[in-house]
Amino acid sequence: MAPSMTVLFVTKLVLILQSMIREKLLAFAANSLAFVHYKLHGFATLNVSTVISGCIGPLDAEDKEDQDRITTERNTALVVTAGPSLHYPNPPNPDKVLYINKKEAPLLKVERGVPVTFSVEAGHDAPLYITSDPVGGNATSRNVSEIIYAGGPKAEGVPATPTELIWLPDRNTPDLVYYQSLYDPKMGWKIQVVDGGLSDMYNNSVLLDDQQVTFFWTLSGDSINIAARGERKSGYLAVGFGSAMVNSYAYVGWIDGDGTGHVNSYWIDGKDGMSVHETRENLTHTRCRSENGAIVFEFTRPLAPSCSGRVECKNIVDPKTPLKVIWAMGSQWQSGRLSVKNMHSVTSNRPVRILLLAGLAEAEQDLRPVLAVHGFMMFVTSGLLLPGGIMAARYLKHLKGDVWFQAHTYLQYSGMAVMFLGVLFAVAELRGFSFKSTHAKIGTLAFGFAFLQPINAYLRPHLAENGEILSRNRVIWEYLHIFTGRSALVFGVIALFTGLQHLGHRYGSKNTKGLTCGLILWVVSVALVVLYLEYMAVKRRRDGGADGHSGKWVLGNNEEEDSVDLLQSERSSKMESNSTEPMEVQLEPLKG
Numbered sequence: 001m002a003p004s005m006t007v008l009f010v011t012k013l014v015l016i017l018q019s020m021i022r023e024k025l026l027a028f029a030a031n032s033l034a035f036v037h038y039k040l041h042g043f044a045t046l047n048v049s050t051v052i053s054g055c056i057g058p059l060d061a062e063d064k065e066d067q068d069r070i071t072t073e074r075n076t077a078l079v080v081t082a083g084p085s086l087h088y089p090n091p092p093n094p095d096k097v098l099y100i101n102k103k104e105a106p107l108l109k110v111e112r113g114v115p116v117t118f119s120v121e122a123g124h125d126a127p128l129y130i131t132s133d134p135v136g137g138n139a140t141s142r143n144v145s146e147i148i149y150a151g152g153p154k155a156e157g158v159p160a161t162p163t164e165l166i167w168l169p170d171r172n173t174p175d176l177v178y179y180q181s182l183y184d185p186k187m188g189w190k191i192q193v194v195d196g197g198l199s200d201m202y203n204n205s206v207l208l209d210d211q212q213v214t215f216f217w218t219l220s221g222d223s224i225n226i227a228a229r230g231e232r233k234s235g236y237l238a239v240g241f242g243s244a245m246v247n248s249y250a251y252v253g254w255i256d257g258d259g260t261g262h263v264n265s266y267w268i269d270g271k272d273g274m275s276v277h278e279t280r281e282n283l284t285h286t287r288c289r290s291e292n293g294a295i296v297f298e299f300t301r302p303l304a305p306s307c308s309g310r311v312e313c314k315n316i317v318d319p320k321t322p323l324k325v326i327w328a329m330g331s332q333w334q335s336g337r338l339s340v341k342n343m344h345s346v347t348s349n350r351p352v353r354i355l356l357l358a359g360l361a362e363a364e365q366d367l368r369p370v371l372a373v374h375g376f377m378m379f380v381t382s383g384l385l386l387p388g389g390i391m392a393a394r395y396l397k398h399l400k401g402d403v404w405f406q407a408h409t410y411l412q413y414s415g416m417a418v419m420f421l422g423v424l425f426a427v428a429e430l431r432g433f434s435f436k437s438t439h440a441k442i443g444t445l446a447f448g449f450a451f452l453q454p455i456n457a458y459l460r461p462h463l464a465e466n467g468e469i470l471s472r473n474r475v476i477w478e479y480l481h482i483f484t485g486r487s488a489l490v491f492g493v494i495a496l497f498t499g500l501q502h503l504g505h506r507y508g509s510k511n512t513k514g515l516t517c518g519l520i521l522w523v524v525s526v527a528l529v530v531l532y533l534e535y536m537a538v539k540r541r542r543d544g545g546a547d548g549h550s551g552k553w554v555l556g557n558n559e560e561e562d563s564v565d566l567l568q569s570e571r572s573s574k575m576e577s578n579s580t581e582p583m584e585v586q587l588e589p590l591k592g
């Protein structure tokens with residue numbers, strides 16, 4: 001008794017275990033398929049659907065249930081011919097009707113986002129077109145309006161020379177349209193349009209922060225089609241345009257108690273329910289559904305609202321500038337009065353900047369520190385070291401020894417080193433170099449001029465022995481040296497401003513306004529200092545010229561290996577016609 005009971009029990013247990021394992025395996029297989037589908041998008045869809053229809057087996061031509069239905073497949077052309085009407089589904093009917101893949105006026109089923117190819121060979125008198133009109137045969141000629149989605153008078157052919165017609169049902173194609181002949185009514189039949197995968201229906205998609213929401217979009221003319229799919233269960237899904245939920249334009253998709261999906265737009269200017277204001281944006285083609293508890297919603301909106309004054313009118317999407325997108329999910333939403341219950345339970349930590357035209361996204365914060373370092377280094381270079389070096393060369397010459405020369409070279413070389421590092425930082429951060437932006441162009445000019453200088457300095461022609469005759473080459477060289485150096489500085493400073501402008505485009509102009517003002521102040525103060533120094537120098541030369549002592553420092557410099565000061569005197573005489581006279585007067589006796 002007892003052993004047989006045990007055997008029975010064990011057998012049962014094994015059976016249960018077996019069925020559990022089978023279930024798990026099946027679930028696993030289904031999951032993997034779904035995963036493959038998700039990863040490979042459209043291509044896998046075909047594979048999956050092939051597998052499924054393979055289970056049903058090849059369709060029997062005699063099977064009336066299936067004969068008048070055709071589900072289109074990607075990359076497989078539907079052959080459109082004409083033939084006698086035997087059991088046309090929509091009598092009264094003409095003698096000749098359209099056949100697709102040898103089936104008489106079947107019901108076509110197509111997926112949005114998946115192109116349908118027709119090989120039209122129904123004769124020259126039966127061009128194919130896809131229309132919103134159930135009767136066809138050119139509704140316009142019957143004083144009925146119709147929308148034509150594809151085809152027309154040219155979409156006609158015969159079996160020897162078929163014409164290919166490709167039609168792409170998009171997300172705005174209605175659920176039911178018709179294929180018909182353009183010349184005769186009631187030759188074709190219905191096309192059922194179903195939603196394809198979002199990745200088929202939209203050209204671009206990116207994952208938002210935390211990878212919990214996928215954002216899809218297609219730009220079409222002056223409007224944009226947008227879809228958002230939650231990757232986890234929730235009662236509502238919201239995506240917002242802005243850096244944070246506060247001060248953002250939010251689009252919320254939710255399913256109400258009756259199971260109806262809604263999409264609505266809001267302007268949020270605070271943290272509580274009272275600060276969520278419904279807006280009257282012109283959203284069209286809105287849909288919201290729940291896929292296994294995860295919300296998917298779609299809408300189409302104009303890029304720029306055609307109104308003014310109200311807050312939603314400022315909600316402009318400019319494809320050329322990055323769009324900052326955030327998200328939130330919660331358990332419950334309702335239109336009208338919102339309450340604490342509408343609080344989100346999960347939300348993105350940071351906005352993702354979406355480049356709508358490029359179809360790319362980048363997380364915002366990652367970019368900042370490195371670019372800030374780049375900016376700071378460039379400021380140190382163009383705002384401090386390079387002007388410092390130039391000023392040293394210009395205003396420190398009256399000091400004894402080669403102080404000015406040392407200061408000049410040290411400042412310029414360190415400026416170049418910092419500049420080089422700064423460029424490396426930017427290039428590394430942006431993963432490459434592009435000349436597209438003004439900032440990059442001007443920065444490159446500054447960089448180029450700056451790095452001409454050491455080469456230039458190395459090649460400088462030496463002065464004639466006693467400095468009496470400045471060689472022609474030397475004069476040219478001096479001009480070149482001054483010109484390149486100052487160009488590098490000017491372009492460097494312009495690059496600072498364009499860089500700030502660039503930063504403003506990326507992160508909003510709020511943050512960069514202060515920096516720009518600061519930079520302007522800095523440039524102005526440096527200019528004032530230069531003016532003052534210039535004034536002092538002129539004054540010194542005048543005084544020097546008057547009492548005849550200033551010759552000393554010229555002489556002192558003259559003993560240097562390179563007699564750089566002579567070039568300075570020559571340079572100043574050329575540069576400032578005002579101060580020319582006293583300078584030359586004092587130089588001559590000394591050299592003699």
Ligand SMILES: *[C@@H]1O[C@H](CO)[C@@H](O)[C@H](O)[C@H]1NC(C)=O
Pocket residue numbers: 043046047050
């Ligand atoms: C399924 O996918 C594989 C690999 O992507 C491909 O080689 C194969 O042709 C596909 N099957 C069908 C029926 O298209």
Ligand SMILES: *[C@@H]1O[C@H](CO)[C@@H](O)[C@H](O)[C@H]1NC(C)=O
Pocket residue numbers: 138139140141148152153182
């Ligand atoms: C339909 O007929 C009207 C004239 O009745 C013509 O102007 C129009 O081009 C036709 N439509 C097409 C798609 O051929």
Ligand SMILES: *[C@@H]1O[C@H](CO)[C@@H](O)[C@H](O)[C@H]1NC(C)=O
Pocket residue numbers: 141142143
């Ligand atoms: C179409 O409508 C116009 C006026 O709107 C009328 O003159 C014409 O006779 C109508 N044609 C048919 C075929 O009904």
Ligand SMILES: *[C@@H]1O[C@H](CO)[C@@H](O)[C@H](O)[C@H]1NC(C)=O
Pocket residue numbers: 168203218219
């Ligand atoms: C989006 O896809 C459609 C159809 O494939 C294409 O016509 C359109 O040019 C694409 N738009 C962009 C911006 O890539």
Ligand SMILES: *[C@@H]1O[C@H](CO)[C@@H](O)[C@H](O)[C@H]1NC(C)=O
Pocket residue numbers: 280281282304305306307308312313
């Ligand atoms: C929506 O469109 C209507 C008319 O087409 C316009 O009056 C209204 O201002 C638009 N609203 C927005 C937010 O663009």
